[in-house]
Amino acid sequence: MTTKTTKYNIHEELLRPYFQAPMRDEDALLWMVLLHNYAIQFRPGTIDEDWAKVPALTQRHAATVLAALWPDRDENRASYEYWYFKYGSKTPYEVIESVPKDMMPRLLELRDKLSKDPRVAAIIEED
DSSP, X not given: OOOOOOTTTHHHHHHGGGGSSOOOHHHHHHHHHHHHHEEEEXXXXXXXXXXXXXXXXXXXXXXXXXXXXXXXXXXXGGSHHHHHHHHHHHOOOSSGGGXXXXXXXXXXXXXXXHHTSTTEEEEEEOO
């Protein structure tokens, strides 16, 4: 049975290729920063809904996405609580302007990777 793409699972589908190999917590947290601060405009027909733009995720939702994708299911990183706590203590950025300058190049690199997905029309910074 094929799962339909919805606003609830599209982020997992988009990020799945990047979570196949071991990942440093720093990069995983930057994915959370991206998901929490950017809306994604999808190409028509990508999502089986009447809309094409998914707003930026809450911290909890972004943490849930990372936990669901973590390859080692026995590790504590497969729990959304782990990522939710880490985000709040290490990268509590509610707006892009709060992201430290030294982290921005890597964040923009991840954004650019995601924007190359054929389902994505645009990645839009949210206030």
